[in-house]
Amino acid sequence: MSKNIRAEEIDVKRLEIERSDYYESLDKEIEEAYTIAAEAKKKGLDFSESVEIPRASDLASRTEKLLEDPYLYVDPDNRTKQPLKIEGHLRELLQKHDRESAAIMIAIHVTKEMHSATGDRRRAIDSGLRVGLAVLTEAVLVAPLDGIGEVRIMSNSDGSEFLSIDFCGPIRAAGGTAQALGVLIGDILRREIGVGRYIPTVPEVERVKEEFGLYRANLQFKPEPEETDLIVNECPVMINGEETERMECAGYKEVRNIVNDNGSFRTRVRGGVMLVIAEGLCLKAPKIRSHTERLRVPGWDFISKFADKKKGGKSETTELKSRVLEKEGRYMEDVIAGRPVFGEPREPGGFRLRYGRSRATGLAAAGLNPITMDALGGFLSVGTQMKIEGPGKACAVTPCVDIDGPTVLLSNGEFVRVGSQEEWKRCEGELLSIWDAGEILLGYGEFLENNKSLSPSSYSVDWWSVDLADSLDSHKKIESFAEIIGVKVEKLPPGMPFNGAISRGGESRLERSLRRRSWISYLKNLDLSWDMVKEICESFGTAVPPPWNLWWSDLPIQFLPPLADEIVSNGKIEGSSLRIGGSVEGWPYSFDKDSIGVSNPILGEWPRWTEVYRHGLVKSSLMTLGLVHHHDGSDIVIPLHWEGLLDGLGLGEADGRVIVRREVDSLVSQTVGKVSDVLNSKISEDGEKRVVDDYLVERSLSLVRKVSELPRWEDSVPCRIGARMGRPEKSGVREMSPMVHSLFPIGENGGPQRLVSEASSRGAIRVTVGPRICQKCGRETPHVTCHHRPDPKEPIECGGRTLAGPSRNKRGRRKGEITAVNLGSILEVKRRKLGLDRIPSKIKAVKGLVSKDQAPEQIEKGILRGLHGLSVFRDGTARFDMSDVPVTHFRPSEIGTSWKRLVELGYTHDHDGEPLKNDEQLLELLPQDFIPSRLASTHLLSTCSFVDDLLVRFYEMSPFYMAKSLEDIVGHIAIGLAPHTSGGVACRIIGWTDASAGYAHPLFHAAKRRNCDGDEDSIMMLMDGLLNFTQTILPANRGGRMDAPLVLTTRLNPSEIDKEALNVDCAWFYSRDFFESTLDRPHPKDIRGLMDIVEGRLGMIGEIRGYGWTHDSGPLDAGPENSSYKTLVTMKDKLDSQLSLGKVLRSVAADRVAKQVIESHFLPDMRGNLMAYTRQKIRCVKCGESYRRMPLAGKCIKNKPASGGFSGGELDSGCGGNVVLTVSEGAVRKYIQITEDIMSEFGIDDYTKHRVGWMSSSVDSLFNNDKVTVMTLEDFI
Incomplete structure (x- = not known):
């Protein structure tokens, strides 16, 4: 499909108007906040007289603002000269080239400009390299700042020059591709500037090999010594790094060129070197090779060896591709006590794969039926992480009501497919086994993102509906279909579901798309009878749909003859039910291998999942097929959908009796004999392998296709996905450990609780703080405003603004020195200034400061935080953490905000283009709107009250929020920030969810460089960040600028965010071609043209609006309110629940x-x-x-x-x-x-x-x- 076709299938005009109004509203709100914050900052009461979170609207702007100080200044010590301006040029490059090419080009440009201005080759390469790395990491990571240490020009043993790049711990967050490209960019820049290549000595090579042997941190790939030898010898740039581990090298401890700036040897293991070589150059070799070949960079031929190895090499012979899905048991390696296993790898009874995307899945989040979430011990809640067998490593759980819930066996023998919460409550007390966990909803985009081949799709109602819709391509067929289902043609959706126009003159593509959606929705919700199903299958070529399409591929083929004999001998049809007499006499059983009435199994033993020795052949077979039934005395009664069972067994119905229509014994014997012969011959030929392969995949389904009267049967359970619980969902205040209100140092004077009141009672206390000089009186003080009293008898301070003074501490990276602070007298002055009757009794402070200047935060802010019970994070802001969960559509009733208020916020129409008039209409979420958990309400209200108090009492301005209830916070701007990044993203709060997670658009999560596989991020109110964030108090250690809003993105651009979001599905349904193609297990890239994903919409309004979804989520907060892992108190309780659940799950031993x-x-x-x-x-x-x-x-x-x-x-x-x-x-x-x-x-x-x-x-x-x-x-x- 072309972009134009996709564009015409959405209401472009309306959506573009809504987008324009939305961004205009956001810009207005943000500008208002910045204006007020700038006015407050000008009062000189903070470290800086301007807001320290610069705004950026796109990647080019973020890159410049992130690196401007000091890397783009020609002379960092002389700020009178303007820094290099790269925003405009970078924006042009990004419009014309892919991001990697643009990163290389802008790096070369900056290097040349800086070299021309300064003549300093080292500094020119340093600046260019950091700019290039910033572009590669969307300028939201701290990797360009702290991930690269020193960039040095050093000498080879022959006296020639080479480039050495120090990679540090924070480079890990950049990912392997950016790490490796950083080395490549460094090589390109040193060529441009005339620096030679690196020629390592033997000790330098052996040192790296020794470090790999000592390195204990996790690596996705660990190269062999020979591979390490090759990379270090051939790489044109020296991959160097700071010492990060405690372990010291012994064999090659002191090596030339592995030194610090002062010449001292680096004797301990360098983690950055390990990361860049292993996870960068080795693991991402194919990507690096594509760039070196395209750019024709010499000296990188060595990378091809790793690229070929990554692909597995080329085999001269074409091996038969097995149809059996491989088991991936990595997720089972680290089972934690209290966190259950929900299914072993590919084991029947585990989650059945269902393709699609709900309103709340995508970007690694998966959908489960809310009843399944309850049935699995309540361990799964919205936002809970599951470790899964594939396609990715993990996912966050969200509800989806349009997929199957669990199928359970009760203690009275009843076998139930649970379809409602009421039914689950009835079953819960009598639960004997969770026979099937239900379905898991995963989109095509998850397989594409994880580079995994597609698994075969089950023949679900989704496939059946598009199968049928594609066949209804004439008015005659429409009339025939209406006759089959017993309705008038006028009652059907208008037109034809495929390509027919409703009226002469045609229709727009948007109308056609809406019509097809209407048809498929209608077909999916049809209530059919068996006679209707048969006629549809025979007339239109569809396969048998669920629930008549049983789980035949789970049932051993040898069970079919005795099962058919039992039904013929003892079965009779009573009304709409099938009764099998005497088949559960004495149930449950304890049979041995010789007493179940079936010949010896082909593969040595019957599959564990049949539980045939416990339930007998008949009941075991019915449950393995997923056929709902109950006991009536010693009889089994199947109330519904038994017709598919009879047809699949070659049986029929006559006068209430079950008759044999076609014998299955000979066919079974033939198949069993053929498979046994092949197994006994030890399998050598491809044809023989295929026989066993087909049996393991299809089992009884192969025979059903032969004896059924219907023309087509597809597998209903081709793929199971194993899973276990990972992290529980999170919704809580981000606090330092221990919690503090004020970033003011009190040493050991505050007692065990670090109380300011206790420290103030001790008179003058001695703490380590940095010197500052008052610009008014010239005296030294550690505070932002001078604390000295002109008249010692009056509680009035000088109040002059101070600047950082020269440090007398010549050693170490921090400026602090021991100083006496009379905290009691200072607090009294602050109390009067703030207009408080008394200082709060429990204000908790820090023992010491770890920033470079070691300048304490204004204690007034700590006093007010203590007054409002608000904790502070290390950057001066108040944060609240929530698990990341995606959502693209919502109802006003789900978020507790009235439709009238939403109209004021720009939601004028629902997703179908109808004017918004009630709380149940479905709306498409605007990309930077956010729905936090209600658990954040107290914290956010306290933050708003604190900020208002700060403005009124400290800055002597008008309050900003005036929020008394949750409704008052709706419409205000917040900042979203991921822990490993340094760039915040502006978002607008529009409502609240009862889930312990934060709902936001997939694009918003990706803009934070996150997905939704169980990660958690924080939000802070915008005004809190603007007033209280300052780089002056950030830790001075490596990585100290991580998790800090160094820059704020005000507008999302899908082409400039993490590329995982580009793989999110946008279709309203998957096509028949897609479902059929999955049977061959193709790579997702091979069928990308069949799919509607965000990447195909770039450059159009469709990149942020007009998303579709295939399955409804139901209420966004459905399922348990919190995971049992959080509500159970002791580890013994958690473990007991975990193992108790394992006992009732069929898919778990x-x-x-x-x-x-x-x-x-x-x-x-x-x-x-x-x-x-x-x-x-x-x-x-x-x-x-x-x-x-x-x-x-x-x-x-x-x-x-x-x-x-x-x-x-x-x-x-x-x-x-x-x-x-x-x-x-x-x-x-x-x-x-x-x-x-x-x-x-x-x-x-x-x-x-x-x-x-x-x-x-x-x-x-x-x-x-x-x-x-x-x-x-x-x-x-």
Whole structure:
């Protein structure tokens, strides 16, 4: 499909007007906030007299603002000269070229400009490299700032020059592609500027190989020593880095060129080097090769070896592609206690794959029926992370009511497909087994993003509806279809579902698209009878749709003859039901292998999932086929959809009796014999392999296709997806640990709780702060405004604005020095200034500052935060974290905002273009609108009150928010920020959800460089960020600028955000061609032309509006309010629930889960706790001082410095506080008893028992007296 066709299928004119009005409204709100904040900043009460979060509307603007200070200044020490302006040129490059090419071009441009202006080659390359890396990372990461350390021009052993780039820890967030391209850009720039290539010495190569052996952090790929040797020798640039690990190298400890700026050797492991080589150059070799070949960069031939290896090389012979889906068990490697397994890899009973996208899925989020979320122990809630078998590694859970829920077996034998919450409540108390977990909704885009081949689609009602719609291509067929289903043609949707016009003269593509949607929706919701289904199948060539299309591919083919015989012998039709007499006499059973009435299985044993020994052949077969039934005495009664069973078994109906229409015994014997012969021949030929392959994939379905009267049957369960619980959903305040209100240092003077009130009672306290000089009186002070009193008798401060003074600390990266601060007198002045009756009793501060200037935040802000019970994060803002969940459409009733208020916010029409007039209409979410959790309401209201108080009492201005209720916050602007980024994204709050997650547009999440696989991000109110954020108080350590809003994106541009969002599905339905193509398991790229995804809409209004969805979500907050993992209190309760759920899930072997919990959680935890106990420090309960060894005095011996003054004074006596252990015996023993209980109940293997026993003995040996008791003969008399 072309872009023009897609464009004409949406209401372009209306959507463009709405977009224009929306961005105009956003810009107006943001401009108003910036104007007020700028006025407040000009009062000189903050570190800066201007707002420190610059605005940027696109990638070019973000890049310039992120790197302007200091990397684009020609002379960073002389700011009178204008910095290099790159915004306009970069914007032009991005319009003409892809992002990677534009990054390389702008890097070359900046390098040349900087070299021309300064003549400094090193600095020119440094600036260009950082600009290029910023473009590659959408200028929202800290990687260009902190991910690259020093860029140096060094000397080879022969005296020639080469370029060395220090990669640091924060480069990890950039991803492998950007890491590797950073090296490539560095090579291109050094060529442009005339720097030679790197020629490594043997020690330099061997050092990197040694570091890979010592590096313990996770790597997606770890190269072999020979591969490391090749990369280091051939790479034209030296990949260098700062020391990040504690482990020191031994063999090649001091190596030339692996040094710091001061010449000292880097002897410890360099994590950045490991990341760039392993996850960059090795793992992303194919992408790098495409760029080096396109740009014809010499010296990069070595990368081709890794690119070919990544592809797996080319085989001379074409091997048969197996139809059996491979099992991917990686997600089962780290099973955590209390977090259940919901399905083992590809195991029947696990989640069945359903293709599509709901309003709240996409961008790695998956849909589950809310009843499934309840049935699985309540462990899944909106936003809960699941680790899944594929296509990705993980997903966030969201509700979807248009897919199947669980199928369960009750203690009375009833087998139920649960379709409502009321029915689940009825079943919950009698639950014997969760036979099938239901469906999981995943879109085509998930497979495309993860580069995984498509799995075969089940023949769902989605496939059936488009199958039928494509066949209804004439008026005659429409009339025939209406006759079959017993309705008048006038009652059908107008026109034809495919290409017919409603009236002469034609129709627009938009009208045609709406008509086809209307038809498919109608067909999906038809209530058919078996006779209708047969006629439709025979007349229009569709396959048998669910629920008559049973799970035939799960049923062993050898079960069919005895099952058919039993139904013929004892079955009879009573009205609309099928009764099979005497088939569950004495149920449940405990059969052995020889007593179930079936010949020996082909593959050695019957599949575990049939549970045939427990339920008998008939009942087991019916459940394996997913056929709902119940017991009536010793009879089985199948009330509905049994007709498909009879037809598939070659049976028929006559006068209420079941008759044989076609014998299946001979066909089964023929198939079994053929498969057995092939297995006994040890399989050599492709044809023989295909026989076994077909059997494993189709089982009974192959026979059904032969004996059925109907022309076509498709597999209803071709793909199961295993899963387990990952992280629980999150919705909580982002706090420092421990929580603080003020970023003001009080040292150890605040007691264990770090209370300002306690510190102020001690007179002048000594803290480490940076010097500042008052511009009014010239005196030194650590505060933003001078605290000195012109008249010591009057509580009035000088109040002059201060600037950072020269540091007297010549060593270290921080400027602070020990200074006496009379906190009590300062607080009294601040109290009067703020107009408070008294200072809040519980204001918690920090012990010390870690910023470069070590300048304390204005204590007035801490006082007001304490007044409003508001915590502060390390950058001065108040944050609230929520799990990321996508949504593209919503109803006003779902978010608690009236339709009239939404009209004021720009939602004038619903998604169908109808004027908004009630709370139940469906609206398409505007891309920067946000729906936070109601759990954030208290925090956000407190933030608004704090900001208003700050404006009124501190800045002496008018309040801004005046919010008294949640409705008052609706319409205000917030900032969304991901923890690993440094760029915030503006969003507008439009309502609230009861879920513990934050709903936003997929584009908004991608703009934060996030997806929705269980990640969590924070929001802060815009005015709070503008007034309180400052770079002056950010930590000075590497990566300290991460998780800080260094720049604010005010408008989303889909072409400039994370590319994962471009793979989000936008269609209202998937085509028949798509469903049929999945049977061959193609790569998603091969059928991209069949799909409507965001990438195909770039450059049109459709890139942000007019999205479609294939399945309805139902209420956005459906399902459990919180995961059971959060509501259950003790670990024993969580583990009991986990294993209890494992016992009732057919797709899970509880004993395997128990074993995995012990091996992946309890044993490592016990070992770690034991090691921690032996290495622990001891701590003083009074002053907090810690010691590696117990002081000989048996108590704390820390000397207390005298209060007051800058230096000198006698030392007081020692603290004398009690010292206690930091790791207790209980912490070491906490999992021993519970582990032994699990082993006793589940019969864990001997090897695991011995490991646990050895660990238990080690713990006993540590805490119990091992002294040998000497025995005499008298002791035995």
